[in-house]
Amino acid sequence: MPLMGSPPGDHTVIDGTRYLYFAGTGYLGLQGHPDVIRAACEAAQRYGISSANSRTAFGNTAAVLEVERRAGALFGGGDAFYFASGYMGPSILLQTLQREFDAVLLDEWSHYCSADAARQTGLPVVAFRHADPDDLHARLTATLEPGQRPLVLTDGVFAARGEIAPLAELWHVLDQYPGAILCVDDAHGLGVLGADGRGTIEHAGLTESLVRGEPADANAPRLFLCGTLSKAVGGYGGILPSSRDFIARVKATAGHYGGATPPPTPVAAATAKALELLQSQPALRTRLRENAMRLKQGLREMGFSTDDTPVPICCLTVGDAANMRRIQQMLMEQGIAIAYMAAYSGLGPEGALRVAVFATHTDEMIRQLLDSLRLLV
């Protein structure tokens, strides 16, 4: 079981050795940013580890409110609910919406936390073929009685394979169902996609529908989003940005507001600072996109059929599991860390190699990875 000995970054210490690192989800390299670390320390010294109280009593801290204010502002002036872990996001969302849908349609490759949340509703849960609006349409037709309202739940960017969900197309399918809801868990898209880093919904041109919280006209679907601040953002915890009215409903409905200690204060302070950096340094996102393109271009030249989206994740299948373990191991011996994932939502039984590129990788670092990989596949 390898142990991390430094913040995740372009170089990362694993089991005491410094590796050129292309794994995990620290896409913008902010987890180890000096300002972020300083914010965590200062908050620990001033406020201790947590408020140890519910937010309906004396649990609020300035840092938690600051994360919510910044996340609301990122999406154009709404509000947000900040909670302990991104894993809880779909569950909080579906609990709040519970009486407003009759069945859950789930992309078959959705993350574990979405499958958990769907089951929790007690309503019919129907999987549709991965990223397939036509199959969604067919399942809706087969599943719903007239007048029933579907809730579609999908990842924005899929964690293992890095694909972008066809949100605009899914949204369009839902157009035909009055009262329909589209929920997106954008753990890997938030802070990465879109000119302003709003993620997959910005990439799909749907930001405005999100902030409004209610459809522009009575027949358009409603759109809801949850995500994490632990990946590209560089902090930690889950976030649910929406309209002010909807966030008030979330807080009144989900036990996570009144029945839990809010995120630990040092982490909330670090996360607020990371959100500030995310918004004030758009060049990080530009550089991340360029690096994603550079990596994917190099992999294509090597014969891999990678997509050309700005997502900084490449998923490679090279022979069987044993062969991929060998490649991963040999790269480690050359001082380069990528992940072999034996199992994950969306992967076949042989698993896959997963390469993640960061904003802080230089051209030379990417070339070094490509050169080493070329000799092994």
Add this chain to the structure above:
Amino acid sequence: MPLMGSPPGDHTVIDGTRYLYFAGTGYLGLQGHPDVIRAACEAAQRYGISSANSRTAFGNTAAVLEVERRAGALFGGGDAFYFASGYMGPSILLQTLQREFDAVLLDEWSHYCSADAARQTGLPVVAFRHADPDDLHARLTATLEPGQRPLVLTDGVFAARGEIAPLAELWHVLDQYPGAILCVDDAHGLGVLGADGRGTIEHAGLTESLVRGEPADANAPRLFLCGTLSKAVGGYGGILPSSRDFIARVKATAGHYGGATPPPTPVAAATAKALELLQSQPALRTRLRENAMRLKQGLREMGFSTDDTPVPICCLTVGDAANMRRIQQMLMEQGIAIAYMAAYSGLGPEGALRVAVFATHTDEMIRQLLDSLRLLV
């Protein structure tokens, strides 16, 4: 919305003013302990905010493993799984056990997170009367077909009212059902009850059944526990201690291990240090118990019918909601903070005043609260 301006402790800064503080869940006063804060800062500087990776790849940190080792050791040498929030505990437990029970029997006043977890199973969920083994027995008889296996889910200590669940009696009822399971969410008991701070199961004399993971004989019920490290322990996050075999199953089954970033490194380091203090300073727990007795004795002399358990929570109902808000407000004006809870699992429609006492409160502080309260009720 009041804002915390200091760690929670016997005195706590709220909205810029320092109050004598009897609220929340920082029962041992460790959230602001200098060693705990130092551990958080040092880890932030060395490791950044989080590993930003799954534990099945490069997500492990020494701090997270140390929390698990210490929590396992606290329960006598088993293992533990440490995750982002105590709220997730019952859900992780029930997911892992999913194929091993046919119905969930839930104490009607269980915390929101247990109700969420029960619903997620998709199996029948039957509420039994609060802390009532006879009613549990009646519901089991009415609900189960021959051969069906019940899972009983209850808080160990109830958050708002501070009552201790009658675990030994519930356990005894389950004796008659082969394959039965008792699951306890001990958020408020862990670190408080029992000579070693193992919580409600130690208080009930059931520790050994927990560590074994499997029943002593085939007909005895199995016992599982989850809890939080955010309250008495003084850190943050959820914990599930059990046998080594069962923890291996949890990690293989629940998406929370392979599909989530582990708890943030500074928080994990702080939590490991807090667990060390909890175990090395049993005097804290003794003092907490004495303070609970002192507070309850004083309230009884005032005419309140409080129990005489060592739980550091007193729940007072004094007239209607408006009257209790008045009392809470007038205490604040005198520099003393207690909580008025308008709504919580286990409370009536009028809500209640909740007084929490800490290990760090002096006799004089408790006397001051009692003297002020006496003039207001």
